[in-house]
Amino acid sequence: MESNTVAGVLITILTLCAVAPSLATSYTVGDTAGWTTNVDYSTWTKGKTFAVGDTLVFNYPGGHTVDEVSGTDYSSCALGNSISTDSSGSTKITLKTTGPHYYICGITGHCASGMKLAVTVTGAASTTPSTGTTPTTTTPATTTPTTTSPSTTTSSTINSSPATLSPTIAILFSCLAVFKLILSPLA
Ligand SMILES: [Cu+2]
Numbered sequence: 056m057e058s059n060t061v062a063g064v065l066i067t068i069l070t071l072c073a074v075a076p077s078l079a080t081s082y083t084v085g086d087t088a089g090w091t092t093n094v095d096y097s098t099w100t101k102g103k104t105f106a107v108g109d110t111l112v113f114n115y116p117g118g119h120t121v122d123e124v125s126g127t128d129y130s131s132c133a134l135g136n137s138i139s140t141d142s143s144g145s146t147k148i149t150l151k152t153t154g155p156h157y158y159i160c161g162i163t164g165h166c167a168s169g170m171k172l173a174v175t176v177t178g179a180a181s182t183t184p185s186t187g188t189t190p191t192t193t194t195p196a197t198t199t200p201t202t203t204s205p206s207t208t209t210s211s212t213i214n215s216s217p218a219t220l221s222p223t224i225a226i227l228f229s230c231l232a233v234f235k236l237i238l239s240p241l242a
Contacts, residue, residue, distance in 0.1 A: 079108040079149075084172060090115040090146075090160070092168040105150055105174045111158075113146040119170065120161040121146040129157035129173060132166035153178045 082103065088094045090113040105111075113121045122137035140161055150156065153176050160170035 079110065080106070081110040081112055083112045083114065085114075089113070090119060090121065090170065092160075092165055092170055094169055096169070096172040100172070100174055103174075105176045107150055107153060107176060107178055109150050109176075111146075111148045111150065111172075111174070113148070113158075115144055115146075117142075117144065118162065119165065121148070122159050122161040123148070124157050124159050126155060126157055126173075129159060129171055132159060132171065134159075134161055134163065134166070137161060150174070150176045152176065 082105070084090050085094050085096065085099055115121075120140055120142040122134075122140045124133070124137055127133070128136050142161075148158075155173060155175050158172040158174075159166040162170075
């Protein structure tokens with residue numbers, strides 16, 4: 056029985072550790088235009104990358120909704136099969152899973168008038184330009200504290216900033232410390 060709670064705590068910490076280093080971005084859908092008719096949201100999404108943990112903020116006056124729908128319903132503007140719906144006027148949606156996500160307005164005719172948004176969510180946090188699938192912690196050699204050789208094969212991005220590494224590593228280390236604290240009385 057007790058092992059269950061321990062496992063629960065460990066899972067929670069693991070999740071926190073995984074989420075903490077990725078700086079989530081909040082996107083205001085349509086920017087100043089907000090969530091309304093006659094806005095081309097495919098233009099708005101262009102050039103933006105959406106990662107797990109990022110948030111979409113829909114701002115709109117009354118008379119609209121934000122419905123998450125399937126790709127099929129998005130394409131055909133079909134109403135009535137919404138996965139989720141909200142009409143609060145300020146809908147915040149945290150992107151939790153990778154892959155495509157589709158949102159339309161549930162008011163008849165509005166989707167056809169442009170109130171439809173499709174985003175493709177990637178798994179990687181925006182800070183790490185996914186060089187590979189293995190998130191192995193690269194501990195630098197203890198002898199060389201100053202020279203950080205950017206030997207990792209990042210061909211695409213030039214700005215591989217070593218500054219962003221240190222907070223990530225710091226968080227990892229603190230997570231490990233918490234781990235030890237929790238595990239020590241059990242051993
Ligand atoms: Cu609407």
